[in-house]
Amino acid sequence: MSQTRVQPKQAIAGVTPAQVAEATVMTIWPSICAYSSGRFLGTLYEIRFPDINRAMRLGNLIALLSVPHALLLYFWKVLPWVAMKYTLTNRRVVVQRGIQGVEERSVKLDAFDAIDVVVQDGQAWFKAGDLLFKNGQREVFRLAGVNRPEAFRAACLKAHIAYVGVQKALARSH
Numbered sequence: 001m002s003q004t005r006v007q008p009k010q011a012i013a014g015v016t017p018a019q020v021a022e023a024t025v026m027t028i029w030p031s032i033c034a035y036s037s038g039r040f041l042g043t044l045y046e047i048r049f050p051d052i053n054r055a056m057r058l059g060n061l062i063a064l065l066s067v068p069h070a071l072l073l074y075f076w077k078v079l080p081w082v083a084m085k086y087t088l089t090n091r092r093v094v095v096q097r098g099i100q101g102v103e104e105r106s107v108k109l110d111a112f113d114a115i116d117v118v119v120q121d122g123q124a125w126f127k128a129g130d131l132l133f134k135n136g137q138r139e140v141f142r143l144a145g146v147n148r149p150e151a152f153r154a155a156c157l158k159a160h161i162a163y164v165g166v167q168k169a170l171a172r173s174h
Helices: 036-045 058-065 067-077 149-173
Strands: 024-028 084-089 092-097 102-108 114-118 128-135 138-147
Touching: 024 149, 036 058, 036 067, 058 067, 084 149, 092 138, 102 138, 114 149, 128 149, 138 149
Parallel strands: none
Antiparallel strands: 024 084, 084 092, 092 102, 114 128, 128 138
């Protein structure tokens, strides 16, 4: 009986060095509050009058009445020629548009040193915010309407630390 051994292409399964190939780490889709119309809805939904109990607020009534508008926004954002997604790879953060995922813009993982979460008016209701990628005090990149932005921010910072650390180690070894 002969045994066939499969040689792994990666030292650690699922880990691709940035020098070898670009690999997707995480992909997310923006909320409807990436659009000004969605943020406007979020602002209306946050109305707490009358603040007697949570169920009987004006914001909840507006949310119920605006379902058609919110659905229109949602279906607009997933149309094949409009759809946008944010992809974190082992080399960069990329904004892709359309069903084919055509790159619209990107930022390399070593082009920023901090990521701030900015919650604009109307985004808090959606539990969303904008991610501002900064190099020093200068904004170099922005992702609008990120759902639960802290999770994507943490993933981007971890990828940044790993990428920059490997680049520094490689520079020292050469």
